[in-house]
Amino acid sequence: MSSDKKTLSNQLSALLLPKLKGLSEKNAKKVLATVEKSVGDIAKKYVKLVQDQEKEAAKSKEKAEKAKKKSIEKEAKKKAKLAKKAAEIKQVAQLMAKEAAPAAPKSAAKAPSKPKAKVIKK
Template identity: 80%
Template sequence: MSSDKKTLANQLSGLLLPKLKGLTEKNAKKLLETVDKSAGEIAKKYVKFIQEQDKEAAKAKEKAEKAKKKVAEKESKKKAKLAKKAAEMKQVAQLMSKESTPAAPKVAAKAPAKPKAKVIKK
């Protein structure tokens, strides 16, 4: 990374220094030191910000993956629940069909009515 910082600092210095003409040698040296120092600081901050952005992007990606995994788990639980309900309904339907079609029809026979005893009043 230090070579990247140096390259960036040199590029910044190269862009700034040609625009600052008409200085004495003493002032030019001071300005050169200041520009190089500032360019180095800018390069450090730039690299730091790039690293932070990469970390944030990785965190966001990880968070999105967790959310996606959570949604997939919810879907699978929902599907399992629906499958279980469907299996129960199928069993109930089978039981109902067995009960509605008896093997031998039942004959309802009435027992003969018993004669009532007569009560004699005197």
């Protein structure tokens, strides 16, 4: 990033220094030192702000990914819970069907049971 700072400070200096015509050599050197220092500070702050923006963008992207992952996990849990309930309902229905099926033949079998032998009294 130091090369970025140097490039930026050189560009800013190139824009500002031609405006300083007409000063004495002594005053021009003072102004030049002040300008170079200020330009260096501006370049540092600019680079820092750009880095901060990149970090914030990365954090927000990561946060969005976490939220998306969390919602996907929540949906998966919800679907698993519904599937478990459906399986339980199906199992209960099967058990009820098994209980109902044997009960019907037993009552039908009792109706045509063997006739009792008649006892003849004398």
